[in-house]
Amino acid sequence: MDDFVFVDSSFDQNKTKEYNLSIQLGLDGFSFSILDSNKNCISLNAYTPFQDKSDSDPINSFKENLRNSTILNLPFQKVSVLWISQESILIPxxxxSPEFAHESYQLCHSLDKSEKLVWNKMxxxxxxxxxxxxxxxxxxxxxxxxxISLLHHTFPFLNTSLSQSKLENQPNVFVNVQKDFFHLIxxxxxxxxxxxNFAYKEDTDLAYYILNIYKQQKLNNEKSKLILDGIIQEDSKVIQLLRKYLGQVEVRNLPSDLRMKDDIPQKEYNQFINLLNLSMCE
Known part of the structure; x- marks a missing residue:
């Protein structure tokens, strides 16, 4: 069964061959959105957590969700999947080359026999x-x-951060927060x-790493803006903590042209920001 945040009245199951499907997927769960031919989001599915790992393998949970989803079994013009993980590298x-990618990745991360490498040009x-x-x-x-196109979840995050930074005079810090790790540019x-990227357990860990980066990179605590997105809210403890030490801290919202329903609070969209920004990067 599909659990939607919203479905636009223009959505037509008979026209999905004209639509693009984007899936945000990790070992804990997934969500998805559907864009029409004009790149307007006409459907957004709520985050669906997988069963506890001790009870069921995530892949079996995902198979079951695919099997039971009416929408995900329809034909689409294009399908993009954002894989959520801490482990990724960038190679100039x-x-x-494929050979260099394998060598470089394994210098930074372990590569299990059950895993495959994927790469995309940025x-x-x-x-x-x-x-x-x-x-x-x-x-x-x-x-x-x-x-299908397989992409890392930082693909839209890095691209949108770079495009927004061109409008700023001071070095800004962009952070995408996930459940127990974050990426930064x-x-x-x-x-x-x-x-x-860094792993964290508590809000204090997240704040410590960010403040330490400001110190190491010799950034101005008052002038260099910190812009966070992902699984984070304006009223969260870490935001309150960071504002004690930094002059400009904000939670990045979706661009106004991507916000779908005015009666749904902006914070409800935060966790989907990479998924919804993907349309602006491909």
Whole structure:
């Protein structure tokens, strides 16, 4: 059964071959959105958590959800999947090759025999994004959808951060927060961007890493704006904590042209920001 945040009145199940499907997927659960031919979001599905790992393997939970979903079994013009994980690397285009991707990735992360590497060109960074995905998920997705693109969840985050940074005079810090890790980019006009990721357990850990980065990168606590998105709310404890030390802290909202329903609070969309911003990056 599909649990929707909303479905626009223009949605037509007989016209899905004209629509694009975007799925945000990780080992804990998934959500998805549907865009029409004008890239307007006409359907957004709520986050669906998988069963506890001790009771069922995530891949079996995902298979069951696929089987029981009316929408996900319809034909689409294009399907994009954002894989959520902490592990990914960027390789400058001049050095990239499949062999170098495997060697470089395994210098930074372990690559299990049950995982496969995927890579995508990131034009804004003149680099390739390389990440791993369990082979079972990859095989299932590619067999279920013939016209699929597999992307790391930082793909839209990095692209939108770079595009927004061009309007700013001071170095800004962009952070995408996930359940127990976050990714960060400090865009640089000379293309010497600072990009990293960190695991965290408590709000204090998240705040500590961010403040330490400000210190290490010699950023101005008053002038360098901190912009966070993802699984984070304006009234969260970490936001309150960071505002004690930083002069400009904000939660990045969806662009006004992507906000679908005015009667749904903006904070309800925060967790879907990468999923919904994907349409602006492809």
């Amino acid at each position: 285009s001049e050095f990239f 034009k804004e960074l003149d680099s390739w994004s390389v990440f791993s995905i369990p082979e079972a998920f990859k095989d299932l997705l590619e067999s279920h959808y013939s016209n 400090i865009p640089n006009p000379n293309r010497k961007h600072f990009i990293n």
